[in-house]
Amino acid sequence: MAVVTETPEPPDATGPVRVAGPVRRRRPAAAPPTEGPLVDTYGRVHTDLRISVTDRCNFRCVYCMPEEGVPFLPRADLLTFEEITRVVTVAHRLGVRSVRFTGGEPLVRRDLAELVAMVADVGFDDVALTTNGTGLAALAPRLAAAGLRRVNVSCDSLRPERYARIRRRGDLATVLAAMDAAEAAGLEPLKVNVVAIAGVNDDEIEDFGAFARRTGREVRFIEFMPLDAPGSWRRDQVVPASDVLARLDARWPLKVVADSGDPAPAERYRFRDGGGTIGVVASVTRPFCGTCNRLRLTADGAVRNCLFSDAERSLRDLMRSGAGDDELETALRRAVWDKLPGHGINDPGFLRPVRSMSMIGG
Ligand code: SAM
Numbered sequence: 001m002a003v004v005t006e007t008p009e010p011p012d013a014t015g016p017v018r019v020a021g022p023v024r025r026r027r028p029a030a031a032p033p034t035e036g037p038l039v040d041t042y043g044r045v046h047t048d049l050r051i052s053v054t055d056r057c058n059f060r061c062v063y064c065m066p067e068e069g070v071p072f073l074p075r076a077d078l079l080t081f082e083e084i085t086r087v088v089t090v091a092h093r094l095g096v097r098s099v100r101f102t103g104g105e106p107l108v109r110r111d112l113a114e115l116v117a118m119v120a121d122v123g124f125d126d127v128a129l130t131t132n133g134t135g136l137a138a139l140a141p142r143l144a145a146a147g148l149r150r151v152n153v154s155c156d157s158l159r160p161e162r163y164a165r166i167r168r169r170g171d172l173a174t175v176l177a178a179m180d181a182a183e184a185a186g187l188e189p190l191k192v193n194v195v196a197i198a199g200v201n202d203d204e205i206e207d208f209g210a211f212a213r214r215t216g217r218e219v220r221f222i223e224f225m226p227l228d229a230p231g232s233w234r235r236d237q238v239v240p241a242s243d244v245l246a247r248l249d250a251r252w253p254l255k256v257v258a259d260s261g262d263p264a265p266a267e268r269y270r271f272r273d274g275g276g277t278i279g280v281v282a283s284v285t286r287p288f289c290g291t292c293n294r295l296r297l298t299a300d301g302a303v304r305n306c307l308f309s310d311a312e313r314s315l316r317d318l319m320r321s322g323a324g325d326d327e328l329e330t331a332l333r334r335a336v337w338d339k340l341p342g343h344g345i346n347d348p349g350f351l352r353p354v355r356s357m358s359m360i361g362g
């Protein structure tokens with residue numbers, strides 16, 4: 001088949017990174033460097049920051065949040081816009097070049113466009129947002145004017161009833177209209193995130209392929225990860241990226257996009273007939289930890305070096321106790337330096353992180 005790829009090779013600064021096997025083993029680590037970019041002990045340079053602006057959400061997607069009884073952070077625990085801007089300014093000085101707003105649902109944070117403007121002013125190469133799409137149609141022009149470049153809109157089914165069943169709230173027509181509005185506002189290229197779950201929506205892979213071809217939007221099939229708050233994830237619910245690619249390739253031959261300019265996480269493919277692009281995010285079956293360049297800021301101001309790592313440092317507590325930017329820099333450097341070589345999902349002793357996806361920021 002035309003589309004098989006290998007797990008990406010890691011950077012070679014300190015020897016190869018193993019992305020399978022006992023990845024929780026830690027190297028003996030000296031102190032992180034005090035200058036240069038944000039680098040870990042495996043030579044991975046971190047240039048991408050995910051900013052969660054809230055843990056709240058107006059949806060309750062089956063793969064993410066329970067239907068009832070979700071505890072949310074008290075508002076006073078959230079970083080203020082000024083605090084977020086301060087952290088990203090330090091991160092920019094340390095070489096971070098792209099940021100993405102996420103959550104929870106970022107659009108439920110009041111006055112988000114103001115924050116986008118403050119962060120965009122710092123001078124990042126890319127300023128993006130991931131959203132479930134509700135409220136986006138109205139907000140898109142303001143977000144674009146504030147400096148947002150592009151959006152990923154999550155949409156796991158093209159069938160209205162199924163969409164409602166998976167996401168529990170909201171409706172398909174609204175999210176499709178939001179995609180149109182976002183593009184009309186210049187938020188392009190627009191990508192569509194699909195969490196593929198066996199027995200739930202995996203019969204729509206070809207429908208999403210046709211959607212990508214018809215609309216020109218890049219559809220990204222994300223493997224279901226053990227980050228759902230209800231803790232009901234099972235390995236047999238994961239639709240391997242290789243299956244997605246094989247099915248699409250059988251219908252419309254694919255070719256790999258050699259230089260996507262995107263170190264992680266999506267592997268991108270073009271339809272050979274020029275009909276558009278799709279991506280797969282194979283976090284479970286083909287982990288891309290070896291090339292991960294990403295760090296995360298939670299809504300309550302903790303820096304995390306991996307979705308799956310519970311090791312957090314509270315930059316909020318540092319800032320609120322009067323720390324200077326040099327202390328924020330040290331905390332960011334330490335957080336990156338401590339990163340493990342892989343997320344460990346496939347280790348026998350894997351333990352889910354304490355915080356789930358919406359609490360960390362996806
Ligand atoms: N609320 C926004 C949304 O749904 O797009 C942004 C936050 S959401 C946590 C970010 C992305 O993570 C979405 O594309 C969502 O589908 C995906 N996601 C959530 N839970 C997941 C899980 N358990 N496994 C894989 N992807 C997941």
Ligand code: SF4
Nearest residue numbers: 057059061064104132
């Ligand atoms: Fe909300 Fe996004 Fe999680 Fe769905 S995936 S519950 S929209 S945070």
